[in-house]
Amino acid sequence: MPAMDPKILAAVFASIAALTVSGSGSVEDFQNFSPGDFLDGSLGDIPLDIDNIVGELTDRPEPTNSVEVTVNLNSDETTLTADNAILEIEAFERLESKSRVIESDGRLSFSNFTGDVVLRKDNTTGLRGQSTGFSSSGVTLVEKMDVNYNTNASRIILDELKRSKISLENANIDMSSESGTEISQENSPLKINSFNGKITILPGENQVRMEGLVDRLEAGGATFTG
Known part of the structure; x- marks a missing residue:
């Protein structure tokens, strides 16, 4: 061995x-x-x-390289996958599903969210997965639940991601690292084998911002490993 x-x-x-x-x-x-x-x-x-x-x-080794990445999406639909993350929905009027509507003028936070956030060009976002509860405006519900909503939120956050894989296609990518490395690629795929940190999603701008640690990042023909 x-x-x-x-x-x-x-x-x-x-x-x-x-x-x-x-x-x-x-x-x-x-x-x-x-x-x-x-x-x-x-x-x-x-x-x-x-x-x-x-x-x-x-x-998916423990990542150690501090980076900030801004991604402008060019695809009609993009999916980000999370595992036991905090999912925060900000600046939204309503979440809709076949059986439930949630309306709020504040922030809605799902705990231990595992599933997909699906971004679409029409500025609607699909939330598909499971959670152990949510809180909003001082009200907290602790209950295992399916998350199957569409939302018009202008800001969505995936926080406390741990060793997450990220794969995006057809994007304009700008990365800067704490060590001074910079990468800029257009109309390229982005692949990260292991990511710890926070992802901020801005559906109205078709933009994703990442702050955290990576092990290996590939953007088009460029590779960053620290």
Whole structure:
């Protein structure tokens, strides 16, 4: 077996610890666990797929490069996917679905949103996924719910994203990094293998702004890795 990056190995151990403590194991069982125990099987049977954990952490490592990215979208429809993020809807009059209408003149925040934000050229945005509740104007509802709305919001935020993959097509891209690197590409795809941070979506401007950390960013023919 080839040597594994220390950061990935540490993350694997952390994942095993979390699953062991939350499963049939206990904190005491795990206190004396070492890499040697993992390799020789001394820990016993653990109900998890090591290959999947290693593959996930290899594909989406913890990002460390601070960037700001502005993306002007040229496609008729663009989808951003989130996993356990905070979804904030600002400056909207209503959210509509087949069974429910939500009206507000303030901010609506969905907690632990997992799903898609679909941006369209006609300035309507589709929200498709699940959430563990929402809050607005001092009212909070904690309840697992399906999120299936269209909205006219002029500002939407995905916050507290963790190791998210981002893939956009046909966009004008401007990136600046804390290290001084700058990238500017037109009519190009944008791919980020792992992103931590906040995405601000401005449907009326067909624009997406990202602030946070990336591991690897590809914009057209340019690549940034720190």
